[in-house]
Amino acid sequence: MRYASPNAVSAMHRVGISANAVGQTLAELGIAETAARHAFERLEPVVEEFEQTADVTLLTRTIPTLKRTGRQVSVTGGVVLLRDVSELRRRDRLLLTKDATIREIHHRVKNNLQTISSLLRLQVRRLKSEEAISAITESVRRIRTIALVHETLSREAGEDISFIEIVRPLLRLVEEGLQSADRPVKFSVIGDGGRLPATIATPLSVVILELLQNAVDHGFPEGSKGGSVLVTLGQSGDGQLSVRVIDNGQGLKSDFEMAKVTGLGLSIVRTLVTTELAGTIQMRAATVADSTKELKIARDGDGTVVDLEIPIVGE
Numbered sequence: 001m002r003y004a005s006p007n008a009v010s011a012m013h014r015v016g017i018s019a020n021a022v023g024q025t026l027a028e029l030g031i032a033e034t035a036a037r038h039a040f041e042r043l044e045p046v047v048e049e050f051e052q053t054a055d056v057t058l059l060t061r062t063i064p065t066l067k068r069t070g071r072q073v074s075v076t077g078g079v080v081l082l083r084d085v086s087e088l089r090r091r092d093r094l095l096l097t098k099d100a101t102i103r104e105i106h107h108r109v110k111n112n113l114q115t116i117s118s119l120l121r122l123q124v125r126r127l128k129s130e131e132a133i134s135a136i137t138e139s140v141r142r143i144r145t146i147a148l149v150h151e152t153l154s155r156e157a158g159e160d161i162s163f164i165e166i167v168r169p170l171l172r173l174v175e176e177g178l179q180s181a182d183r184p185v186k187f188s189v190i191g192d193g194g195r196l197p198a199t200i201a202t203p204l205s206v207v208i209l210e211l212l213q214n215a216v217d218h219g220f221p222e223g224s225k226g227g228s229v230l231v232t233l234g235q236s237g238d239g240q241l242s243v244r245v246i247d248n249g250q251g252l253k254s255d256f257e258m259a260k261v262t263g264l265g266l267s268i269v270r271t272l273v274t275t276e277l278a279g280t281i282q283m284r285a286a287t288v289a290d291s292t293k294e295l296k297i298a299r300d301g302d303g304t305v306v307d308l309e310i311p312i313v314g315e
């Protein structure tokens with residue numbers, strides 16, 4: 001080494017090379033010489049990165065200085081540019097592990113939620129009161145819905161999910177848990193709702209669960225003969241998500257008023273939609289005009305329509 005610029009000297013100090021560079025060889029300074037050797041052999045600049053210590057990464061750019069005598073080209077020396085890229089590489093590594101960590105956390109949250117719902121199910125088996133049994137069973141279903149979102153998040157990179165990946169298993173969950181054989185209910189879904197951030201997907205899944213539960217409980221109560229429930233998901237261009245849950249069951253009671261409802265289910269729906277999701281809810285009797293290929297409304301007032309409009313704002 002014949003010359004080291006003042007910047008080079010302080011840069012080397014920072015990465016732990018404190019000897020006086022001038023007069024020493026690269027090897028004596030503790031800098032890998034492979035880059036220099038390659039540059040001198042190939043007669044062209046060589047860029048190489050090496051890990052100086054566990055947390056120092058250096059980027060060297062070695063430019064050979066050449067002399068041409070006739071057709072002969074010889075190396076007279078070279079310039080080594082040294083750059084400390086430790087911070088850059090540390091951030092690269094962090095980014096890689098961040099995704100994996102987030103997935104791992106979602107996985108653990110899912111496991112914890114499953115433990116909670118198992119404990120509650122054990123509790124249900126010891127209860128006698130019908131009301132208590134059905135209250136805790138509903139809670140178990142809500143917890144399983146949230147676990148479902150975390151399970152899906154634990155499989156995907158990043159913090160948003162394809163919403164249909166949650167809605168399909170959610171319909172299955174309701175189909176298994178709420179049906180009874182004497183009044184079969186057919187569930188279907190149209191559209192997919194695109195990708196949603198977890199902050200929207202989690203409360204929205206709980207809302208949809210409540211609406212499905214109500215469709216089964218109140219649309220097709222004991223003694224009725226069953227029917228269909230359809231979920232329609234659509235994203236409009238201006239960042240609105242529309243969700244419709246429609247059933248062709250018994251329909252709303254004549255004195256039904258959304259604002260006066262005191263049930264827990266619709267209270268959860270109202271709170272989550274208006275505060276967490278900043279959206280709107282409309283609930284009304286279905287009409288023949290609401291019929292689709294998947295679900296027929298035979299007469300006006302047979303069945304219930306719930307429409308949600310949710311703004312999707314990226315974080």
Ligand SMILES: Nc1ncnc2c1ncn2[C@@H]1O[C@H](COP(=O)(O)OP(=O)(O)O)[C@@H](O)[C@H]1O
Nearest residue numbers: 214215218219251252261263264265266267304
């Ligand atoms: N799909 C539906 N069809 C008919 N009635 C419904 C439907 N959804 C909700 N309702 C009415 O709204 C009421 C409130 O629902 P909710 O708040 O979920 O409480 P709960 O289900 O415990 O009664 C229900 O009792 C029912 O009368």
Ligand SMILES: [Mg+2]
Nearest residue numbers: 213214265266
């Ligand atoms: Mg309910």
